[in-house]
Ligand code: SF4
């Protein structure tokens with residue numbers, strides 16, 4: 001069998017220490033401001049790619065990052081009890097999913113995904129990490145070996161957005177709208 005070619009890649013990782021989080025939501029504020037267009041022109045936590053589940057009565061402060069868009073709900077849902085605390089349905093899930101409003105643009109419903117603050121020029125660490133003054137969030141980069149052939153290109157944000165529109169309205173409707181908008185210009 002031919003030997004698989006290996007290469008290394010950098011995995012960006014944020015460690016969440018939920019025991020340190022105080023629910024201030026500075027991470028949500030800075031994330032939405034950093035991703036506004038132009039940068040820092042507006043700020044709206046509903047557009048953040050991190051969500052802090054905050055329930056003081058249950059002593060729950062849980063930062064959750066926006067992960068992948070999914071067009072379909074799971075067949076079942078989970079609730080958890082951890083150290084005596086009850087966590088609501090899907091609390092730990094990162095998906096932009098049709099079952100809920102989390103991790104979607106509030107106006108358009110387009111999915112939001114944490115991009116680890118990729119930008120030009122580069123930032124030295126994600127903005128949510130920088131602004132978490134109690135160090136509930138910490139950032140690290142680790143190098144891992146992967147098979148070259150198994151590495152798939154990541155879908156771009158615009159592709160994810162289009163995919164979600166196609167799932168909701170159908171390809172014909174999306175194409176028709178794009179054609180109409182292109183004519184307007
Ligand atoms: S900034 Fe830090 S302490 Fe504040 S809500 Fe976010 S994770 Fe929690």
Ligand code: SF4
Nearest residue numbers: 031114116117126128
């Ligand atoms: S890493 Fe960047 S994009 Fe991701 S939640 Fe934090 S501020 Fe938002």
